[in-house]
Amino acid sequence: MRTAPFARFEWMIAWRYLRAKRAEGGVSVMTWISLVGITLAVFALIATLAVRTGFREEFVDTILGANAHVSLYSAQYMTESGAMSRDIVEFEEMTDRVAQVPGVIRAAPLIKGQVMASAQGNTSGVEVFGIRPDDLMTIPRVADPQESWGDIDRFGAEGVPGIAIGSGVSRELQATVGDVVQLISPNGVKTAFGTSPRVSNYEIVYVFTAGRYDIDRTRVYMPFTEAQTYFNQEGVADEIEVMVEAPERVDALAPSLLSAAGDQILAWTWRDASGAFLRALDIEDNVMFVILSVLVLIAAMNIISGLIMLVKNKGRDIGILRTIGLTEGAILRVFFICGAMTGLIGTVLGVILGCAFAIWIDPIFSAINYFSGGQAWDPSIRGIYALPAKLQLADVLSAVALSLGLSFIVTIFPARRAARMSPVEALRYE
Known part of the structure; x- marks a missing residue:
């Protein structure tokens, strides 16, 4: 049927x-x-x-919340004294031009260097980022982190040589807000007898947890002008940090950034850093x-x-x-x-x-x-x-x-x- x-x-x-x-x-x-x-x-x-x-x-x-989406840095060139350098001299003008590119959220000059940090008898290798206070406020994972201690508004305040550090650095040094950290750089004061290490003390004004172990464990932020002095980089910047509206399409924006930055400038995107x-x-x-x-x-x-x-x-x-x-x-x-x-x-x-x-x-x-x-x-x-x-x-x-x-x-x-x-x-x- x-x-x-x-x-x-x-x-x-x-x-x-x-x-x-x-x-x-x-x-x-x-x-x-x-x-x-x-x-x-x-x-x-x-x-x-x-x-x-x-x-x-x-x-x-x-990655996108605590690091640059694009880093612009100079190709190696010879200075008037005959030394090889990658410093960006006209960084203010370059920063302004890059900031005008459609799709760019912000552009900021940076000073970067690796130093030894010491506090409470503990030492740890850290990476210092010299950045302007207003630019630090625009980094999502630092200005609005998972956890934070202290007052970020004190960063770069007049008369306060304060720094902001990751929670991992704070844990390694057993130092927190209000404590003093000693930063030791091998490239310090140049004398007739050579270059002596530079040792400077800074108060911790802000501690953050960005959510990435490698960032929290090594990252230290220092006011830009203070970093220029500390690393003997007066009047120059090491690179320009750029953040864009659409990080997933950063490769398409890179040519426009290079064109605005000028000659002898190279770009390194977050995909280049983490692509593998x-x-x-x-x-x-x-x-x-x-x-x-x-x-x-x-x-x-x-x-x-x-x-x-x-x-x-x-x-x-x-x-x-x-x-x-x-x-x-x-x-x-x-x-x-x-x-x-x-x-x-x-x-x-x-x-x-x-x-x-x-x-x-x-x-x-x-x-x-x-x-x-x-x-x-x-x-x-x-x-x-x-x-x-x-x-x-x-x-x-x-x-x-x-x-x-x-x-x-x-x-x-x-x-x-x-x-x-x-x-x-x-x-x-x-």
Whole structure:
């Protein structure tokens, strides 16, 4: 008899077969194994995609929030005294020209140098950034950090030789706001007997946590004019720090910046600095997606085993159903529903678990970190302080599509075998 596809009685028969009796315990076990396997595979896929997206976003955000999007610096040239130099002499004019380029948020001259910091009997190597106070206020991860201590408005205040340091530097030196830090530079005062180290004391007026271990551990900000004096760079700048509206399209803006900056100026974008790491992340993302897709396929393959056992156990029932008039298509749909329901339920449970993991990753990770003795995440290696996760609809939909697609495809083969079973052969020995 001809009926509409997926009629009510087909669902009733499929539901009856899914509720395996005690004598058919093997079918029930295989169904549960398939269900649990698909649930865990989908959970792992969604959790991995969420962590991947969160990690990449957090990494890029900390780069863009505390570093220049583009650094403009001079090519090496010979001074009038015959020495080789990369100093930017007309940095004020260059900064003004670059700031006028469409798409540029700000441009600021910088003095950079590596020195030794000492306080409370502790020493640590740090990188000093000489910057104007107004420009420091526009660095997102410094002016509005995760955590901060002190008053950033005191940075560069008249009569206060204050500096701003990262929380990692503060921890290494065991110094905080109000303490005095001694900075020691090997390139100090030039005398008739050579160059002697320069030693200067500065009060800590501001401590920040930018969210990147390497930044918090090494970064020290000093007022621009003070840095010029300290590093013997009076009247010049080492580079021009540029921030743009669309950092993702910084490569397209670089030619305009170079044109505005003038001759003998080179550009170094944030993509140049972190491009290798980002490309490694892309490769890792693709490999992880393929591996987890194979896990979903393996879990879906268990449906075949369960359905084959179900078809074998229900051979007599199939013969009777065919005898009373059910078509091959009806039999195929009955067993397709049996396999598809397993895949559908497993996928739904996996989505729920995966989304819950991404939403509550902080307490989950805190518990894991507690039971592992605090060694589950080392920020000195990872670069960030916690494991981030961000749910995206596209990631969830891709996991759902992959799981349901594989579950439906593998279900067709044993369902077709059941549909093509001859009623005569099925009932011959009954």
